Amino acid sequence: LAEVPERADGDPPPGPDLVRAQTARAPVILLVGDSDTGKTSLATALANALLAEGHRVGIVDGDVGQSEIGPPTTVGLGCARGPLRRLGHAELMAMRFVGSTSPLQAFAVTVEAMGALVERGLGAGLARIVVDGCGLVRGGLGHAFACATIDRVRPHAVVVLERANECESIVGHARSVPGVAVVRLPVAPGVRRRTAAERREWRARALAAHFASARAVRLSLGHVALRAVPGPRGAPAPGGVAPGTLVGLEDGAGETLGLGIARDHDPGGVTLTVSTGVPAAAVAAVAVGREVYSR
Ligand SMILES: Nc1ncnc2c1ncn2[C@@H]1O[C@H](COP(=O)(O)OP(=O)(O)OP(=O)(O)O)[C@@H](O)[C@H]1O
Ligand SMILES: [Mg+2]
Numbered sequence: 447l448a449e450v451p452e453r454a455d456g457d458p459p460p461g462p463d464l465v466r467a468q469t470a471r472a473p474v475i476l477l478v479g480d481s482d483t484g485k486t487s488l489a490t491a492l493a494n495a496l497l498a499e500g501h502r503v504g505i506v507d508g509d510v511g512q513s514e515i516g517p518p519t520t521v522g523l524g525c526a527r528g529p530l531r532r533l534g535h536a537e538l539m540a541m542r543f544v545g546s547t548s549p550l551q552a553f554a555v556t557v558e559a560m561g562a563l564v565e566r567g568l569g570a571g572l573a574r575i576v577v578d579g580c581g582l583v584r585g586g587l588g589h590a591f592a593c594a595t596i597d598r599v600r601p602h603a604v605v606v607l608e609r610a611n612e613c614e615s616i617v618g619h620a621r622s623v624p625g626v627a628v629v630r631l632p633v634a635p636g637v638r639r640r641t642a643a644e645r646r647e648w649r650a651r652a653l654a655a656h657f658a659s660a661r662a663v664r665l666s667l668g669h670v671a672l673r674a675v676p677g678p679r680g681a682p683a684p685g686g687v688a689p690g691t692l693v694g695l696e697d698g699a700g701e702t703l704g705l706g707i708a709r710d711h712d713p714g715g716v717t718l719t720v721s722t723g724v725p726a727a728a729v730a731a732v733a734v735g736r737e738v739y740s741r
Contacts, residue, residue, distance in 0.1 A: 464631075465629055466495050473574055474577065474600070474601045475575070475577065476595065476604050476605070477576070477607065478592050478604055478606045478613060478616060478620075479607030480581055480608075480609065480612055480613075482638070483608070483633045484633055484637040485581070486509070490530050490531075490533045493576050494526070494530055497528075504523060504525045504576070505523070505525070505577075506522070506576075506599075508560045509580045509581065510547055511549075512640075516541035517541075517652050518653055519543060520559075520694070521542045521556060522563070523539045524538050539570065540702075541702045542555075542562065542694075542702050543675065543733050543735065544559055546675075546735060546736045547649055549582045549591060552675065553587075553590075554594075560577060560599055561595075564600075577599055592613070593616060596620055596626070597623075602627065604626055606628065609632075657707065657721060657723065659723045660707070662709060663721070663722050663725070664717050665717060666717055667715060667717060667718060672734065674734045675733050675736070686711035688708065690740055692708075692735045692737040693735060694706075694733040695733075696733060700731070703724045703729065705722065706721060707722070709721055
């Protein structure tokens with residue numbers, strides 16, 4: 447595994463084939479790049495190429511806003527059962543609620559969820575895992591996020607998509623980790639930027655689809671633990687869970703089963719009613735997030 451050689455001007459933009467050649471034996475491949483650099487498209491092409499070679503292929507979707515695998519506010523693990531027309535067509539294997547659609551608000555939990563789901567996928571026998579990052583690369587926080595992700599996920603290859611040299615310091619970190627191959631690519635000319643409105647619309651649609659079969663479920667807090675998703679703004683107000691708050695419903699093993707929308711937290715704190723597609727009997731814990739969902 448080596449770095450991609452310098453390209454001459456006029457060379458066609460490198461695509462999945464080149465990335466494939468450069469990451470041939472890497473079980474875990476992490477894609478890093480700013481928003482709208484073609485990460486998800488490359489992840490999809492790479493997953494399809496690996497599948498065509500006969501590997502069992504998993505994808506970890508670390509984008510908690512423009513989520514493809516699992517709803518927004520989650521990191522998802524999917525596996526490719528057949529060629530994927532888009533990343534979201536991977537079969538959902540597991541997800542982790544992080545409580546926010548912004549990695550800035552859920553920095554540590556998002557990094558941890560990505561690492562845990564990669565381990566989960568490898569443990570389940572997936573031979574190759576492609577990790578699609580979240581687009582947080584700029585500034586001190588972007589650097590810290592990408593480096594923390596590299597340290598936690600421990601990829602064998604890091605593929606960096608860049609417009610200019612915005613990932614220079616992240617590449618420096620990746621190169622300092624023993625055993626990591628770094629592949630650095632320019633953004634393909636055709637890559638299109640999504641507007642803020644398109645991103646909002648995507649999140650709204652994905653959440654609406656997730657809640658399509660939701661109904662009111664009353665959880666008894668004598669049996670179900672209530673906790674806050676950890677993050678920079680601390681725990682939710684002790685007065686109760688505000689109506690509309692997105693929550694993650696977990697089983698006894700701490701797996702996120704699905705999302706809920708808090709409806710009514712009775713004043714005595716004895717029950718919490720949520721709209722969800724998850725059956726009440728499966729829920730052992732509720733993780734309270736930071737997003738309020740209205741529809
Ligand atoms: N190599 C390519 N050639 C032409 N168009 C592309 C290419 N890669 C991606 N695109 C298009 O550019 C847009 C953005 O691509 P993509 O969603 O893969 O980027 P991303 O980095 O994952 O974005 P996000 O920040 O939203 O996660 C999409 O409309 C996609 O179809
Ligand atoms: Mg993407």
